[in-house]
Amino acid sequence: MPLYKNISPNLQTNVKIWKIDESYDDLIKSVCLKPKSLERVLDMKSEMHQRGFLSVRCLLSEFGYQDSDLFYDENGKPHLKDGKQISITHSFNFSAVIISDLIVGIDVEKQRDKITIIAHKFIGYEHDYLNEDDENYIKKLTAIWCVKESLYKLFATPGLSFKKHCLVIPFSVNDHETIAWIDYKTKKHCYNIRFLTFEGFTCAYAIS
Structure with a gap:
C-alpha cells in the first residue's frame, strides 16, 4: 500500500511509516537491491522479516534514496552516504524510517501482553509510577520500551542499559510526548520524545 x-516534527526531520500489506513477491519487484542486501534478504528464514526489510527500502524510495545510499557501521547503526542521519525500525506489518539533519532514533512495536514478561529487564526508575491495574498498562510498557529503544539507537554506545541508563518521566498515553534521560557514566542528556499509537502499535522517536 502507499x-x-x-x-x-520540525523543518530538519521527517518520519515515514509504512503498512506492509504487500506480498514478498510484490515488494522485491518494487525495489532495487545491491548484491549484499539481496543476499541478506534471501538468507532470512522468516517472510515477515523479509517483508519488513523490503518495506524499509520502499520507505527509502519515498525519501528519494535507494538501497545503495544506505550502509551500516561496525555497531550496526545505519547511515546515509550524503551524511543525513537515519534510524530504521519494523515490527510485524509496520515499518518506519526517520531522516534528519539531527541525530535521531525510532522504534515501532506491537502492543502485546507478553511485554509484561520482560518488563523487569527494562523497567527501573519507571516502576515507581507504573500501575499494573491501569487499563493502559500494556500501552505504557510498550511506549517506554519504544522510547528506550529509540534512545539506544540515537546514543549508539555499547554498554548502554535500558534499565540502568535510560529514564522515562511519568506520562499519559494520551499526551503523545514525554521527556527521557540518558544517564550514562559522566554523560547526562535530556530528550523530548514523541510517540503515537495506531492499529495496536506504538511508535516513538527521539531527536537530539
Whole structure:
C-alpha cells in the first residue's frame, strides 16, 4: 500500500511509516537491491522479516534514496552516504524510517501482553509510577520500551542499559510526548520524545 503516515516534527526531520500489506513477491519487484542486501534478504528464514526489510527500502524510495545510499557501521547503526542521519525500525506489518539533519532514533512495536514478561529487564526508575491495574498498562510498557529503544539507537554506545541508563518521566498515553534521560557514566542528556499509537502499535522517536 502507499505510505501510511508522514510526519514532519520540525523543518530538519521527517518520519515515514509504512503498512506492509504487500506480498514478498510484490515488494522485491518494487525495489532495487545491491548484491549484499539481496543476499541478506534471501538468507532470512522468516517472510515477515523479509517483508519488513523490503518495506524499509520502499520507505527509502519515498525519501528519494535507494538501497545503495544506505550502509551500516561496525555497531550496526545505519547511515546515509550524503551524511543525513537515519534510524530504521519494523515490527510485524509496520515499518518506519526517520531522516534528519539531527541525530535521531525510532522504534515501532506491537502492543502485546507478553511485554509484561520482560518488563523487569527494562523497567527501573519507571516502576515507581507504573500501575499494573491501569487499563493502559500494556500501552505504557510498550511506549517506554519504544522510547528506550529509540534512545539506544540515537546514543549508539555499547554498554548502554535500558534499565540502568535510560529514564522515562511519568506520562499519559494520551499526551503523545514525554521527556527521557540518558544517564550514562559522566554523560547526562535530556530528550523530548514523541510517540503515537495506531492499529495496536506504538511508535516513538527521539531527536537530539
